[in-house]
Amino acid sequence: MACLAMPANQTDVGRKDFIDWAEHYIRFPCKEQLTGADYYGARCAMLHTYSVYSEMSRERKCRIVGYMDRAIPEVVYNPVVDKELVLVSIPALADAFFRGIDAFLIDVFSDKTRAPIVETRVNKLVLSLPVSKDVTGPEAF
Numbered sequence: 001m002a003c004l005a006m007p008a009n010q011t012d013v014g015r016k017d018f019i020d021w022a023e024h025y026i027r028f029p030c031k032e033q034l035t036g037a038d039y040y041g042a043r044c045a046m047l048h049t050y051s052v053y054s055e056m057s058r059e060r061k062c063r064i065v066g067y068m069d070r071a072i073p074e075v076v077y078n079p080v081v082d083k084e085l086v087l088v089s090i091p092a093l094a095d096a097f098f099r100g101i102d103a104f105l106i107d108v109f110s111d112k113t114r115a116p117i118v119e120t121r122v123n124k125l126v127l128s129l130p131v132s133k134d135v136t137g138p139e140a141f
Helices: 015-025 036-049 090-109 115-122
Strands: 064-068 085-089
Touching: 015 036, 015 090, 036 064, 064 090, 085 090, 090 115
Parallel strands: 064 085
Antiparallel strands: none
């Protein structure tokens, strides 16, 4: 989503793009929220270390994001217990992400200057194509 939201003259998505998009669009129906930096740190942790620890969390540029099942509130943070840890409900995170996508698409396709840029980028996304069960190799396409 951050890639789709980039300015027209930008070709590569970066940390700031991700943080800005997540901060703006991924929201929970509770008081406590994750920051864009929390999301990016959590992404890096899972992608690079298969854990909850990232370079950003070690440098205290974001909180460590821990995961829990369904919970109300959806985000739990108690700095008295741990200033560096925030817990998020996985189902609520998925819901918040998809609501964020919906809100982003409404925003962007309501903007006549941004819509064509995003539409061009959407057409470049990876597609899943059916492959014949009887054919393998390059001729399957």
